[in-house]
Amino acid sequence: MEKYKQILVDRGIKPTYQRIKILEYLDKNHSHPTVDMIYGALYKKVPTLSKTTVYNTLDIFREYDLVDVLTITESEIRYEYVLQPHHHFFCKRCGKILDLDVNCVYQEAMCVEGHKIEAIHGYFKGICSECLLKNENVS
Amino acid sequence: MEKYKQILVDRGIKPTYQRIKILEYLDKNHSHPTVDMIYGALYKKVPTLSKTTVYNTLDIFREYDLVDVLTITESEIRYEYVLQPHHHFFCKRCGKILDLDVNCVYQEAMCVEGHKIEAIHGYFKGICSECLLKNENVS
DNA sequence: TTCTAAATTAGAAACTATTCCTAATTCGGT
């Protein structure tokens, strides 16, 4: 609790209860949650919480580079607490999003083909190792 | 017209007028259009066209690997006629999506960290060269 | 060419993620 409050204060973000709880959730759950997942997990503990607040909070976290936004799936936006730059794997079977310890040649580059790079997203899609194992048992 | 009809027939897709027109549009416009862009461009020439048909058609084209889906922007899906594998650049200023002649070390790989790869998406975001030039004149 | 069954299309309605709006609440400094 204090840890997350401190992180917010250090960045100059007012440490409201809702923001602290959302930040804590993101730090403890590396599942690249959607707004619904965050809301669903927290509204029991923070009964007055509204989805608007989750949206507002994530917008602020984005602005202050506390979270990254993933557009790896087609229907909703996913969020993750900013760590080292890394790529992602989306499993078409179970829907999980996994962090990959893979990085891009351009990670440190300032530009590609004359365009100024501000962010890089590497999305791999397919079947995750866990689902591949399950598949073996079936077929 | 005949060219696109042939492409559809070759793949085993019934070459309806709407499908031919949508395929032609995708081939001639490498702007990674949204459904709205496709609909907006075609409904003048194909007055009875409905958005549902655009959605249906793109779903079929996807199924038959005629188009790729891009989730590079946050609010809508974009489509492109399948060409060589390549990465994309999204300009935060003008909103354009550009093809990059950049490819990934994993492009030919079957898997990463035990996960089976079926598709790779490389999205770069920042300011495109054209906008950078405009900026120079301003500041 | 005509007929028929199956596939496709159009348009409206439904759905869902996100944004917008406004009043009530909370926050931090005084």
Place this chain on the structure above:
DNA sequence: ACCGAATTAGGAATAGTTTCTAATTTAGAA
């Protein structure tokens, strides 16, 4: 404790997409 400013909650609005159903079109058989 008080006050102005920031934040929050919740409902309404919006936009992209999907679903539903009837009408139309298609391709193949007669």
